[in-house]
Amino acid sequence: MPFRDLISRHAFREARREGISVDEIEETYLSPDATRRSSHDDEREIRTRYFRERAIEIVVDTIDGRVVITWRKDLGS
Numbered sequence: 001m002p003f004r005d006l007i008s009r010h011a012f013r014e015a016r017r018e019g020i021s022v023d024e025i026e027e028t029y030l031s032p033d034a035t036r037r038s039s040h041d042d043e044r045e046i047r048t049r050y051f052r053e054r055a056i057e058i059v060v061d062t063i064d065g066r067v068v069i070t071w072r073k074d075l076g077s
Contacts, residue, residue: 003026003029006067011059025058028057034047043061043062045060046058046059053075053076055072056073057070
């Protein structure tokens with residue numbers, strides 16, 4: 001299965017709006033710099049990866065492994 005199939009439509013739309021590439025999502029998914037449990041849902045975890053001046057965060061469903069939400073945090077200079 002191609003990695004893109006693990007990204008929900010909602011997460012893919014958010015990523016495009018935020019200027020996040022599928023490659024950045026895949027790197028965050030496979031090699032996060034930090035991982036934490038969601039405080040809102042026990043079946044989801046948040047993975048973070050740092051890319052120079054920004055961080056990419058994704059929410060992963062721990063049951064089926066799908067990426068359900070993505071967002072970007074600008075870290076500033």
